[in-house]
Amino acid sequence: MFDGTQRRIVSMWFPRLASDRARRRQPVDGPFALIQRQGSADRIYCLTTEAEDHGLHRGMAATDARAFCRSLLTRPADPEADYRALHLLRRWATRYCPWVGIEGADGLVLDITGAAHLAGGEAAMLADMRQRLTGAGYALRLGLADTRGAAWALAHHGPVDGVPPIAPPGDALAALGRLPVAALRLEDRMTATLERLGLRSIGDLAGAARAPLNRRFGPDLLLRLDQALGQQPEQISPLVDPPHYATRMTLPEPIGLTSDVMAVLQRLLDRLCETMKRHETGARMLHLTLRRVDRDSQQIALRLAAPLRDPVRILPLFQRSVDEVDAGFGIDQMRLEAVQTDALPARQLGGETVADAARLDDLMTRIGTRIGLENIRRFLPADSHIPERGFISVAAAHSTASPKWSCHGQRPLHIFPPEPVTASGSEPPQRFRWRRMSLSLARATGPERIAPEWWAEHQDWHRGLRDYWRIETMQGRRLWMFHTPQNPGWFVHGEFP
Structure with a gap:
């Protein structure tokens, strides 16, 4: 709660997230489904409403589905792409409130407490969400209530068409009473047992004696009920976007001299390295993009032999590539991005060992810009007494030298x-x-x-x-x-x- 304001939660459910994502990337007409290998058979992973109208459903064997619907179009499912799409939707949803979390594999949960008035009220906010997402090609179900459980129940088991359901503040039972007990996010076996006992709705369950329910079903049933009705807390854990290591500078006048480019690059490096220092990371690959006044761009890629965030050491490594840049009629924008980073915790400075390692890393980086870091190799000991198998060759930039070489006898060079x-x-x-x-x-x-x-x-x-x-x-x-x-x-x- 914020200053006594009643907490309000929105649940977003994308019932056809996978198929909607696939059709957004490559539109298709007619019945469509995504297929995933499960065991020894291909089964339907997600499908469209047109496919459901032909009697198809999730988990159905692909061969049976094609027998029912000869015009069915299928593609392989890609759960990783669906996961990325859901995270992009989560970032988009932060336009409504800062507290947005992931709900399962196809849903989002938003804490809009104190933010609804910015969109004209709760009903106007839900209408805007629905209009924007359906216009983008996503099927969407919404629910709004005081608790996360109640909002989830309304989104998954509320009215399918019409105005998104909104539970009145402080009276979740009035909106949930007629919903089935499955809306409490219970296991299928528990739901089936409750229905056999005549407890088919949340209202029936709320009016039943609690002690017998606790003895037979354990504490999970009553916990879900209390969470939905607001008698037990349930937290929303918003995801934090990973840090983005990039900075750019738009120049008031175009530049073309190498010295000017290096001077701007130094300022960009100072900003970028300061950001990486706060997160204790170091760059392994840097991209410098130079935009010319004719809108053509050139990119310089710098791969480092070790994680690094020292601008004094990084800047000279760009010199050779910057000398080869064709500035044309001038460069008016420069952008520097660390596209690959590794952890680089703070450590004690000084000492010959640290200084020698730094010089070796810089040397490998300079040579690697000409012949490629993967072509700089080092030998490491291998666990074998066979002479020709007692060592391996690995990329020096992605390994560390081993001080322990054991050999039972003298070996030739x-x-x-x-x-x-x-x-x-x-x-x-x-x-x-x-x-x-x-x-x-x-x-x-x-x-x-x-x-x-x-x-x-x-x-x-x-x-x-x-x-x-x-x-x-x-x-x-x-x-x-x-x-x-x-x-x-x-x-x-x-x-x-």
């Missing part, structure tokens, strides 16, 4: 697919040929036995066990060779520098 050599025996050969070179043994260190991973298949390890040796030759080559005892043979697997 250069590893390549095993190459056979002309040698025999289980001991390192005194003389052998490799890559058309005749080599002589100077010193051998080993062996180090490595077994294949039995839980994984490796085509290169079909020979089984390997005994690795570090071989130094008289000719100066330092090779990493192995012998396969099960299937005798010698191979070179790598070379030391």
Whole structure:
């Protein structure tokens, strides 16, 4: 309540939200339905009134629906798009009041306490809502009452046509008495049991003894009844729009010099970084849009190697791209947006480690603007004792260096697919040929036995066990060779520098 004003709640229900959204995007004539895979069959997810007139209903098998209505048009359902559409409608509904929440998958709830007079009264506000949304192609049911439960009941079970139902202030039972008990948002099994007992309406339920109802159905039934009648509170939790990290500047006179563009960009960066600092976030991708006086626009995309909100470090990274901009007859508007952000909590400044990491991130960003951040790779250790599988290559901008590289033995810097050599025996050969070179043994260190991973298949390890040796030759080559005892043979697997 606000200063003693009676609380007033509006419930918006979009009974055909999914099909209305789909038809708004791509209009169709005639019976139409959205299909969703449920179990092993395609079933109707949402449908239009034209399809219902042919005897179709939600949950009906798609094959049966097409048998009933040969002219039925169908499309795959997209619940994620419906969810986004509902959130867009929620943002639109804030034109009437600031307190707007989501009600299930197809409804909104608005706390219009103290705001109805701005639209000419409650009836005028509901009429405006209905006119605007039906004009936009959405089927809409409305209800207005003192409580969230009562407004939901009127929207879902009130009159379908005509003036939207409005419950008088302070007397919700007068408006809800004739509605079915299902209007209390009860489970289907509980509703069916109440109807078998003769309690078919909310008025019947309100006049019944409470103790027997509580013993048989538990506290949930009476809680829903009390919430609808205003005897128990029920909160509305409005959703907060996520922060939008964007700023722009319209210039009184067109500019074309690089120095002028960089000066305006610095002011935009100061604003944007201050906003990100308040939310403890950092930009990973920035878009700078430059609008020319001829209404043509150019966009500069800057991908950062790490989350960043320091304008002093970001500004020089734009220099190379700004130098290549064609200003034409001048630029009269600039817009800067952080299209991708990551959490960047406050941390202690200073220290060589932090400074070194910052310089490395800036270096990767500069190189990434030329060759792409995804092409800058780093090696990370992998959980495998197989030499060629003991590391992975990942994008450096989306990973952190690992200080723990564990290795049971010395490994060569250069590893390549095993190459056979002309040698025999289980001991390192005194003389052998490799890559058309005749080599002589100077010193051998080993062996180090490595077994294949039995839980994984490796085509290169079909020979089984390997005994690795570090071989130094008289000719100066330092090779990493192995012998396969099960299937005798010698191979070179790598070379030391």
